[in-house]
Amino acid sequence: MHRRAEQNLSVTQGQMSHRMALNASQKSVRKALRAIKAQLDDHGVLPDDLASIELVLAEALNNIVEHAYSGADKGLIEVALSMDVNELAFQITDRGLPMPNGEPPKGTLAPMTGDISELPEGGFGWFLIHELAHDLAYVRHGSSNVFSFRMNTADNTD
Numbered sequence: 001m002h003r004r005a006e007q008n009l010s011v012t013q014g015q016m017s018h019r020m021a022l023n024a025s026q027k028s029v030r031k032a033l034r035a036i037k038a039q040l041d042d043h044g045v046l047p048d049d050l051a052s053i054e055l056v057l058a059e060a061l062n063n064i065v066e067h068a069y070s071g072a073d074k075g076l077i078e079v080a081l082s083m084d085v086n087e088l089a090f091q092i093t094d095r096g097l098p099m100p101n102g103e104p105p106k107g108t109l110a111p112m113t114g115d116i117s118e119l120p121e122g123g124f125g126w127f128l129i130h131e132l133a134h135d136l137a138y139v140r141h142g143s144s145n146v147f148s149f150r151m152n153t154a155d156n157t158d
Contacts, residue, residue: 016043016083024068024075024094029061032079043083049153052132053088059125060092060147068096068145083153090133091148098140104147107131 018039022028037054045053061077069075078093099105107130130136133149140146 018079018081018083020079022077022079024065024072024077024096026062026065028077029058029065032061032077033058036079036081040083040088045083045088046154049151053151056129056132056149056151057090059129060090060149063125064092064094064096064145068094068099070097086153088151088153089148090150091146093147094145095143096145098145099138102138102140104129104136104138 016039018036020032020035022032033054036057037050040050040053057079061079064077075094075096080091080093082089105126107126107128129149133151135148135150137148138145
């Protein structure tokens, strides 16, 4: 079952808000990332900030697809964002499995020893999220997971 991604955008006096619903699939995540990146670019978010935002959102959304919905290619993810002058606030909601221990992983990197070719393929996502975002919060409301975070952006005003 594939639902079309739904999007709403509203802009008021220097603030922007955006809501999107997408299927819990890799393809839908890629489309959502492109759409969000385009909206933020249209609102003057600088390329370096766009890259960090895209990375954090990709990690968070792909974790939901892979873990909360166990890669089943079903389920819905809702993304809400609001933008003020130098900050973006994100809220991501899904109805998948809860996070282990009721909280996001700490994002601690394991010691890196040995040859670079021996590094693990994954396990860096939560570290990157913790490094690039702030005010991370997770709560389980009934059957819904709600993950929120904030990201600073550079002042692009002259």
